Amino acid sequence: MSVAILAQGDYLIASIQSDLSDTEILALRDDLSERIGRLRCRGLIVDVAALEVIDSFVARALRQIAITARLRGAETVIVGIQPDVAVAMVQFRLNMEPLRATLDLDEALALLDRWTGGHGFDQR
């Protein structure tokens, strides 16, 4: 599966490198949920910049990832949705609530810092 998962301080960064099959994205969901608990993460960043399509299945999986992560104690930010992908998503009325999205990793880290009180860089 072409997803790089990196720990950065209290945060987990999952960078999706190419389009994922439905099974792969579900596996990613379970994997992330497990790691968040094990590593005691407080924030999760999912980088989707490489995705050329976000269909309803992927959108729902991303939402599930966010909701699961919150139940496990971490807030989720989606990073790098491409302009045409964003247009397609709103045209297909894919509901992404309560997901927050940012343009790039810097923004996502800053947002998580604001939410969690800022533990991204200084610990461990």
Add this chain to the structure above:
Amino acid sequence: MMQSQPARRTVPQASEENRRLLHELVEYLRSNHGELREQWAMRITDAELLTVMTADEIFSEVTAVYENYVAALETGSVESLQAYARDLSERIIPRGVETHEVLGIVLLLRDVLARALFVKYEHDGGLLNRILDAYEPAANRIAVTVGVSFVEERERVIREQQEAIRELSTPVLQVRDRLLILPIIGVVDPRRARQLTEQLLSAIQANRARVVVIDITGVGSIDLTVANHLVQTVEAARLMGASAIITGLSSEIAQTLVDLGVDLSMMRTVGDLQGGLEEAERQLGYRENGSSSASDHSAM
């Protein structure tokens, strides 16, 4: 022989006779062209058509149209007439000649000629009938051709103008670090709305914007499609990590949005551009410089 075969199949059986009658007709129209043309020009003036053109202009156009008309009757081919009608339309459309005027003059010519035929053949009802049988379809086809050419030319002009308007594209401007404004002016049709969305989203990516102020003070009215597009643009911007603020909703547009039942819960709206920029700066964490805010009552 082979070439004329498919054309003849569509023509009714009396085509030989028709052609002979048309030929006779054309001869007659040619030999009397001065008088008939004069009559036609008079009818045009009486009907107050082509009022933007001078009498001399009308006369020269009338001459040309008459010749083309008779030629089209003779050959049965409307191509040269079509080309002439296009060319004529191109010349008269910018001067404000209306569709009904163009159709009017062609129908007048048809009537003038038909009446001339009545006069010529009044002694022989049967021949008159056959002549009219040959004349009417050809004349109607000519009228349709001219009308369609004119309308097509007009549509082409309209398309060109739409293109020109579209090219005066709406700029996306950076006002501050991470703050963009998108002033929208004029009529927003679905196509322009789509273009605006694309421009805005790529500008968000290029400038790493976090807040976008969309100012629609210059938009006169809005329909359901465009309103939904606006909502979608705001949502798409949010998916790219930028929050959008809409400013300058006129009371008409606000009413329309409420009447249409557009879901505005996701939209942050502020009265005017100034207020929108202040709100944007607050969101970006810039300190306000005090006095500008309207709510600053303590200073009074």
